Amino acid sequence: MKSRKVIVANKAGIHCRPASKIMQKALEFKGCQFSLKSSKGNIDPSSILNLISIGLERCDEVEIIASGDNEEKACNELAELFTFEFDFPPRE
Template sequence: MVEKKLTVKNKTGIHARPASQLVKECSRFKSKVYIKTDDKEINAKSIINLLSSGISQGTKITLCTEGEDEVEALEVISSFINNLID
């Protein structure tokens, strides 16, 4: 498993459209993809989990990937999150 700490920069956080795009991006990889916040571990391949997580701008998260393509997944998904625009 590899992980990377990030801060959500998108002014509206991870709401419907970014959550949908994030799930699509995560689903490209065979690895498990999780987002950890202070009190939750969220399956990033689940739109329901992402929408109910309440991740807003400024939220500090840890992106975790585990599996055969974990390194590539971590880099691509962390870049996606860092570049989210409403």
């Protein structure tokens, strides 16, 4: 099991489009299970509904936990997406 704490960097937080990118990355690691912990709750980040419903905002701290095949790589690649500042704004 590997874990990593990161701060959400995207100005608009984790809305639909960044959530979609995070979910897609989590699903790439078929032999790995994920958990995401924050002050707003614990979720499975391989579900876009989970990611959106938790309401992560810029500067929120999250802990990404990966367990299984390629867990270190999986944890690091998922963490990168939370620390990436996407250039698209949320849709109105």
